[in-house]
Amino acid sequence: xxxxxxxxxxxxxxxxxxxxxxxxxxxxxxxxxxxxxxxxxxxxxxxxxxxxxxxxxxxxxxxxxxxxxxxxxxxxxxxxxxxxxxxxxxxxxxxxxxxxxxxxxxxxxxxxxxxxxxxxxxxxxxxxxxxxxxxxxxxxxxxxxxxxxxxxxxxxxxxxxxxxxxxxxxxxxxxxxxxxxxxxxxxxxxxxxxxxxxxxxxxxxxxxxxxxxxxxxxxxxxxxxxxxxxxxxxxxxxxxxxxxxxxxxxxxxxxxxxxxxxxxxxxxxxxxxxxxx
Amino acid sequence: xxxxxxxxxxxxxxxxxxxxxxxxxxxxxxxxxxxxxxxxxxxxxxxxxxxxxxxxxxxxxxxxxxxxxxxxxxxxxxxxxxxxxxxxxxxxxxxxxxxxxxxxxxxxxxxxxxxxxxxxxxxxxxxxxxxxxxxxxxxxxxxxxxxxxxxxxxxxxxxxxxxxxxxxxxxxxxxxxxxxxxxxxxxxxxxxxxxxxxxxxxxxxxxxxxxxxxxxxxxxxxxxxxxxxxxxxxxxxxxxxxxxxxxxxxxxxxxxxxxxxxxxxxxxxxxxxxxxxxxxxxxxxxxxxxxxxxxxxxxxxxxxxxxxxxxxxxxxxxxxxxxxxxxxxxxxxxxxxxxxxxxxxxxxxxxxxxxx
Numbered sequence: 001x002x003x004x005x006x007x008x009x010x011x012x013x014x015x016x017x018x019x020x021x022x023x024x025x026x027x028x029x030x031x032x033x034x035x036x037x038x039x040x041x042x043x044x045x046x047x048x049x050x051x052x053x054x055x056x057x058x059x060x061x062x063x064x065x066x067x068x069x070x071x072x073x074x075x076x077x078x079x080x081x082x083x084x085x086x087x088x089x090x091x092x093x094x095x096x097x098x099x100x101x102x103x104x105x106x107x108x109x110x111x112x113x114x115x116x117x118x119x120x121x122x123x124x125x126x127x128x129x130x131x132x133x134x135x136x137x138x139x140x141x142x143x144x145x146x147x148x149x150x151x152x153x154x155x156x157x158x159x160x161x162x163x164x165x166x167x168x169x170x171x172x173x174x175x176x177x178x179x180x181x182x183x184x185x186x187x188x189x190x191x192x193x194x195x196x197x198x199x200x201x202x203x204x205x206x207x208x209x210x211x212x213x214x215x216x217x218x219x220x221x222x223x224x225x226x227x228x229x230x231x232x233x234x235x236x237x238x239x240x241x242x243x244x245x246x247x248x249x250x251x252x253x254x255x256x257x258x259x260x261x262x263x264x265x266x267x268x269x270x271x272x273x274x275x276x277x
Numbered sequence: 278x279x280x281x282x283x284x285x286x287x288x289x290x291x292x293x294x295x296x297x298x299x300x301x302x303x304x305x306x307x308x309x310x311x312x313x314x315x316x317x318x319x320x321x322x323x324x325x326x327x328x329x330x331x332x333x334x335x336x337x338x339x340x341x342x343x344x345x346x347x348x349x350x351x352x353x354x355x356x357x358x359x360x361x362x363x364x365x366x367x368x369x370x371x372x373x374x375x376x377x378x379x380x381x382x383x384x385x386x387x388x389x390x391x392x393x394x395x396x397x398x399x400x401x402x403x404x405x406x407x408x409x410x411x412x413x414x415x416x417x418x419x420x421x422x423x424x425x426x427x428x429x430x431x432x433x434x435x436x437x438x439x440x441x442x443x444x445x446x447x448x449x450x451x452x453x454x455x456x457x458x459x460x461x462x463x464x465x466x467x468x469x470x471x472x473x474x475x476x477x478x479x480x481x482x483x484x485x486x487x488x489x490x491x492x493x494x495x496x497x498x499x500x501x502x503x504x505x506x507x508x509x510x511x512x513x514x515x516x517x518x519x520x521x522x523x524x525x526x527x528x529x530x531x532x533x534x535x536x537x538x539x540x541x542x543x544x545x546x547x548x549x550x551x552x553x554x555x556x557x558x559x560x561x562x563x564x565x566x567x568x569x570x571x572x573x574x575x576x577x578x579x580x581x582x583x584x585x586x587x588x589x590x591x592x593x594x595x596x597x598x599x600x601x602x603x604x605x606x607x608x609x610x611x612x613x614x615x616x617x618x619x620x621x622x623x624x625x626x627x628x629x630x631x632x633x
Contacts, residue, residue: 002397004348004535004549005362029357048547050351050358051539055563077563091357213566239568240560242535245394248552249532250560252578253568254505255586260393274505277568 003245006048006093007033012068014088017155021120022084023060023072026094038097039063041104041127042236042264045096046244047071048079049086055079056241058263059097060123062130069094072123072155098244099263102128102234108206112141114198116219118191118211119148122155124236124263125210129163136168143170143200147191150179172198192218195226202227209235213277220267230268237263237270239277253277278432279456282471283463284445291462292323292373301370303340305333317372328374329441331415332599336528337372337379341402342386344525345550348398348535353543365397367405371458374411377431377438378422378597382528383408384434388591389531398549407454410435412478416486419600421613424490427597429482440475447475486598490613493584493594493620500623501585505577509622513615514576516608521553523602523610529583529595532559554578584616 013025028034041063048054055077061070075084086092102108113132117125132139144163148154154173163171173186174194180186187194191211207228209219216235223233239251239258251258254274265273283291295302304326305315315333317340320326350361383403390396413422413429422428432438436455439446447467450456524530534552539545552559555575561567569575587595596612603611 002348002362002365003394004398004547005360008358008360010357048537050353050547051537051545053537053547054535080563091353093358093360238562240562242533242552245396246392247389247394247396247531247533248535249554249582250552252582252586254581255502255589276505276574 004095004243006046006054006095007037008091009069009094011086011088011090011092017072017120017157018153020076021072021074021155023070023156024083024086024092025061025068025070026092027068029091034067037069038066039069040097040101041131042101042124043097043099044244044263045069045071045094045098046241047073047083048093048095049082050091050093052082053079054093054095054242055083056238056244058124058127058236060126062127062134063101064131064134072120074120095244099259100261102208102236102264104128104131108132109138111139112201112203112205113139113143114200114205114207115142115144115146116191116195116207116209116211117144117146118215119153120155121211121215122146123210125208126156126159128208133169140204141170142168143172143198145172145174145191145195145198145200147174147176147187147189147194148179149176151175151181151184153179170198170200190218191215192222195219196222200226202232205232207233209233223267230271231266233267234264235267235270237265237277279450279465280467280472281448281450281459281463281465282442282445282467283439283448283459287463288439288446289323291459292320295371296321301368302373303370304373305330308334317375320373323373326374329411329414332376332378332413332417332420332601334601334604335526336382336599336601337375337408338382338386338528338531340370340372340406341383341399342531342533342551345548346398347546348549349547351545351547363398365401367402369405369407371407371409373409374439375408375435376413376415376599377410377429377433377435378413378420378427378599379528380408380410380434381422381427381431382434382597382599385529385587385591385593385595385597386531388593389587392591407436407458408434409437409439409455409458412438412440412475412482414478414482416482416489417600418489419603419611419613420486420598421490421600421616422598423483423486424493424613424616425594425596425598426492429486430479440478442471442474442478444471447471490598490617491620493616494623496627497620497623498585498588500627501581501619502589505581509619510573510577513580514573514610516610517555517572517576518608519555519557519572519575520607521555522605522607523579523612524553524555525551526601526605528597528599528601554582580615580619584619 008029009026242248246260308314583595
């Protein structure tokens, strides 16, 4: 065993989220690993297709549920395209969990939560949402603002429906203008507007935001305007990685290693980073 | 730490003994394709080696982090996949006549290889190796080991440092590994004249390098961090082709890629290959976004990583001052000159560049 050796996992379930985004439910082949494996919401892993290579993404399932992990990916590179060719029962490799996590236990517990996500950016946020919902009594108000370019681009649709029905969640779904369908009942607005109009209060609230850089760029000022201090806003960064272990040398933004110092950062920490991401 | 006197014959016999015991012995020899250059290569007898004549064209890195190495083998079966991880233990080997810069480079890289996660492949080879360095007298105009806190007689990373004196060598025995290698060899009594001669040779060598570049002050790391957005980076990298030659021959550049190679329909290997932050695809995302999309950003990364990020994290400059990058660069990028210019700017504007 060396640090680059992955665990073997088998694909138990495949869900097509959108035309190009897919979710795998994965189980460890080795029962001992399955028993011992734990992670925290926000951590990531290196997923591999043997013969194609490794690719980095977050664990999209909640840390409160044992025995399996889920990941959602968009076919965009060599490995993600190869992942798409796999079927239920096939084997893939997984190294992890790596990196830090959202501080649910030590910072966010006992407060209101605001979750903001755009497109496939819901994957890491979903892990935090469910981890939070699985201990719902530990948190005050929960607000979720989620949007995508079009209705077809919304991921985890069954869960969105479930969240919409729950009285202990304030769910705001939104699609960009032009992305709506005739029967669309949600908002038609971009995320920054949807957040501003959500009626969420900054007081005693922590925000978790993830999505395309352009969405984050225009949503952060809105949060500031609403009164969120920069250290109450958490996000997760992505950069190209190979090792995930702080050695291969490519995910750093100046002195900050996304793989080891992140991937979870506060808006205050991101503001202090050099502009190289 | 002890000292011992070894005659030329004793050193020759030691190498013969190791080779007879099937221990791999590596030393600088004339390169097969270019007799003007040296390569670290396996030797059968000491006479094949060239001692202290010049800095070998490639560093010792490849014996610890090979240019390409198998991390694991896999076989796909009907039932799934079987993995065989690469062994982390390596057979013992001895390196003779390493330059002190190359030996110390390994010690510097140890820190990142042990940063929370221990890279057993690297450390397996580190533990297997005994390194006998040789007082460097091969410095040229681009050597600057003393500027990064090392020196032509640095003990760092070496198990033994040999200093040539009349009739043989004065051996500084630095570690228990060095002690074990020279157990029962040579004499413990060293003639006073030999000791004095070694001291003179060592300080003369240091002075020669010191003349190339002043010692990099501790504040330099912080100054670079503060000046991340300084326009100087745009000018500095104009001659950089982005070829990555500097990283290949660098003793401390350790960045790598991990790729799979499919050997047949159901078998293959996962490899680690050297990579370089100077190439354009190094940080390219699958989406097409590239956080370091231009060469000046990539060159800034190289300088920042070596002289700011690594020192801040691990307390060491990620550079041994060996000068290889300056010798290898097809664009004439000369690291000691560039570092010298940056140091002058830091001195002139300690609070940061005026353009900030």
